[in-house]
Amino acid sequence: MRDLVRETRLSAANLVAPLFITEGDSREVVASMPGVERLPVADAADQATALALLGVRSVILFGIPATKDAAGSAASAADGVTQRAVRAIKAATPELVVITDVCMCEYTDHGHCGLVAPDGTPLNDETLPILGRIAVSHADAGADVVAPSGMMDGMVEAIRAALDAAGHERVAILSYSVKYASAFYGPFRDAAGSSLQAGDRRSHQMDPANAREALREADLDVAEGADMLMVKPAMAYLDIVQRLRERHPALPLVAYHVSGEYAMLKAAAANGWIDERATVLETLVSIRRAGADAIITYFTPDAARWLRDGTP
Numbered sequence: 662m663r664d665l666v667r668e669t670r671l672s673a674a675n676l677v678a679p680l681f682i683t684e685g686d687s688r689e690v691v692a693s694m695p696g697v698e699r700l701p702v703a704d705a706a707d708q709a710t711a712l713a714l715l716g717v718r719s720v721i722l723f724g725i726p727a728t729k730d731a732a733g734s735a736a737s738a739a740d741g742v743t744q745r746a747v748r749a750i751k752a753a754t755p756e757l758v759v760i761t762d763v764c765m766c767e768y769t770d771h772g773h774c775g776l777v778a779p780d781g782t783p784l785n786d787e788t789l790p791i792l793g794r795i796a797v798s799h800a801d802a803g804a805d806v807v808a809p810s811g812m813m814d815g816m817v818e819a820i821r822a823a824l825d826a827a828g829h830e831r832v833a834i835l836s837y838s839v840k841y842a843s844a845f846y847g848p849f850r851d852a853a854g855s856s857l858q859a860g861d862r863r864s865h866q867m868d869p870a871n872a873r874e875a876l877r878e879a880d881l882d883v884a885e886g887a888d889m890l891m892v893k894p895a896m897a898y899l900d901i902v903q904r905l906r907e908r909h910p911a912l913p914l915v916a917y918h919v920s921g922e923y924a925m926l927k928a929a930a931a932n933g934w935i936d937e938r939a940t941v942l943e944t945l946v947s948i949r950r951a952g953a954d955a956i957i958t959y960f961t962p963d964a965a966r967w968l969r970d971g972t973p
């Protein structure tokens with residue numbers, strides 16, 4: 662009876678698996694994210710195939726380059742780590758939707774999401790053409806969706822124009838529309854090597870105290886041509902997920918259950934303080950209930966297996 666009248670469904674098809682790709686040829690553990698590894702390109706392709714067999718439809722890729730510089734120039738290289746990973750995954754599992762994170766922070770030596778002035782101020786408008794080039798290089802490699810995560814004003818419009826000019830009209834844009842300046846990203850910066858050398862991201866990432874501003878951010882992205890919207894992080898921002906669901910009913914909405922949210926559940930479960938499977942599935946269904954169509958989560962492989970094996 663409970664199953665018959667259930668309002669919200671969670672399935673592997675709702676989950677997106679983040680993959681960290683390294684240029685090296687061995688897997689590297691991420692200390693603050695138990696169960697997550699940085700994968701060489703070939704291993705990432707194998708992992709993507711295994712996920713597809715579990716019913717997962719999509720992966721989002723974060724490349725970790727061997728070299729960084731002030732302009733993040735490795736980010737748009739045709740043979741860059743993300744571009745090679747896209748090609749390998751699309752060759753192995755063409756039906757999988759490949760999303761790429763479009764940002765400069767993994768590629769810059771200072772760790773900022775774009776070009777910065779000597780005093781550390783982000784240079785928003787100067788960064789936009791670079792984001793366009795990065796997105797086109799991902800699309801050239803075969804990405805289905807590009808996901809700009811740097812919260813630069815005008816990024817969706819700039820990327821849409823660059824993609825269209827390069828003949829990639831069919832590549833979609835998933836905008837990290839509402840991204841808070843959150844302490845929950847800590848483990849990700851460890852995984853992606855994107856910690857800031859100086860300064861912070863509060864000039865462009867949102868104040869956790871603001872909700873109405875989130876509507877404005879989303880409205881701007883929709884006007885600029887975003888195909889899907891994202892709220893990030895997820896658990897502490899379910900009110901924002903719900904508001905965006907109501908504000909833009911026609912657009913797919915994605916929530917990013919981020920690294921710190923993963924690490925907290927993992928740590929409590931490892932100590933025997935909570936039941937991992939039960940708390941993770943409860944968390945994910947709550948994010949769906951709030952209004953997210955899809956959830957980016959590091960629990961994707963485990964959750965897909967648990968969902969396949971059924972409720973205990």
Ligand code: PBG
Pocket residue numbers: 762763764765766767810811845846847848849850855918919920921
């Ligand atoms: C930026 C980016 C970040 C995350 C995803 N894309 C880091 C940041 O904004 O500092 C965080 C994801 C997570 O914490 O799981 N490229």
